[in-house]
Amino acid sequence: MGRKFMVRTDQQSLRFLFEQREIGLEYQRWVFKLMGFSFDIQYKPGAANKVADALSREYVNQTELTALISSCGARWADFIPHIQQDPFIKQLHEDINRGAPVPKGYVMDQGILRYKGRLVIPAKSKLVQQLLKEYHDSTLGGHAGDFKTYQRLAEEWYWPGMRRQIQQYVRVCVICQQNKSSSLSPAGSTAVATLEEQLLERDAILDDIKANLLKAQHRMKKYADAHRREVEFQVGEPVYLKIQPYRQKTLARRVCEKLAARFYGPFPIIERIGPVVYRLDLPPSCKLHNVFHVSQLKRAIEVEPAALLGTRIAADSSGRTEVLIQWVGMEDWEATWEDYEQIHDLFPAFHLEDKVKVWARGNVKNQT
Structure with a gap:
């Protein structure tokens, strides 16, 4: 506060941070917090940023390695003898020095064994436990999940079986067990005797209702069919069509709709769709759907x-x-x-x- 400073970024859109016209609520909160500071935003493309930080330099000496693990309460020099005496690492040293073939990815860099650019340490080294505490238990680690912890460790370190060891370490972490929710499905069954009985009773009632509705439907159909007669038409046979004169005006118009005829036509049948449904050949100007129930049709007595x-x-x-x-x-x-x-x-x-x-x-x- 009170001092003007410079913010350099490779994100070009930040240059227009205070020039946006339409912004959301979250954007407004950030702008409100930044308005209390005096600073300028300078854009610098990522390709132009040639200065590398301490963790991404090409050569790492003993002083820098000590800085990497200083937060763990130990020095790099304390672990060098233990690392060099490890049988696996010692054998790789000898094979590389005499030019013998070694597994892909292992190289020597200024006397330090690396695997794909990462520092190689023994799987049973005390440094492994200290690194796990630093990258998972510390304030910077934040008790992240096993995959996140593995990603952060794998940027600089490597030891055989590190992925399984990290998973086991995070799985038994007391803090994580007490404070993190499980991603697994809920345990146990939801079967409750009383609830199961109620559901069975409900299903039985629904089955009875369906059966009674079906029975009532058949009874109503039987009574309705008693007042109907079976009528069938043949394809090509002319029939009269019953329409509503006040609404269906595209087929026929009359001066007095109240006294209009009940049936219009005749129109030939061009298709039988079902037992009681027919398709008629209506005039092209008619906007009615040309499929009708047999109750709307009447056989035409042909006249010329x-x-x-x-x-x-x-x-x-x-x-x-x-x-x-x-x-x-x-x-x-x-x-x-x-x-x-x-x-x-x-x-x-x-x-x-x-x-x-x-x-x-x-x-x-x-x-x-």
Whole structure:
């Protein structure tokens, strides 16, 4: 506080620490704490940082090794005789000096045996226990897990079987056992006699309910089917379709919907989907789904148009053309006004288009 200092970093985004416009709550807390200090942030790329720290220098002498373990309460020189007298390390020294083949990764560096750049010490050395205490039990170690402790030790040290030894040391650590939660599944079974009985009773009740519902469903179906009749249609057979005139207006329009017909068509059946479901060939302009239940269909008694008696424009705003059709076997007064497009599609052999043109030229009556 009160002194300005320089912060050098290889993270380029930190240069804009106080220039962000949209920041989160955690970012705000950090900025609030840093506002009490006077400092400048200088960016320096990582590749330009050529100064190595003490632990990453290429050559390590005895003074630096002593610094590495000084926090353990011992000196490096105290362990050198014990390390050199170890049979395994002594044999590797001799093999390397006379040029004999050694396991891959072992090299001599200024009289110090290394394995993949790490210092090699005996597995039964007292230094191993001191290193484990320093890297796990100390304040800097923080009682980390076995993998984290192994990663930190493996940066500088190596001894045969170190991974298993570290796992065993962390597993028996009293502090870790008392304060860390287990990552294993909960022990024991949740089977409780009273609870098991209640669950069995509940399952039995549910089975009874399902059976009763199924029985009631069959009974209701039986009573409903008693008032119905079996009807089947064949593919290609024309049928009339029952629709709701107030809602389903894309199939047929009437001036007075209240007095509109109950059935429209006929439309040919193009597919039988199920025992009581059929697909109809509706006009392309119709927006209804063309699959219907058999209860909405009625068999059409085929009739043929006999003559065209008149044409007119529909009274509604659709601008459709309607034609007055006299049917075969019926009187003139029984003629009905039908939609031009519908008659044209249902009875193509009637040649309605030609008849409309001829009738329009030869009839001078008022077309209403």
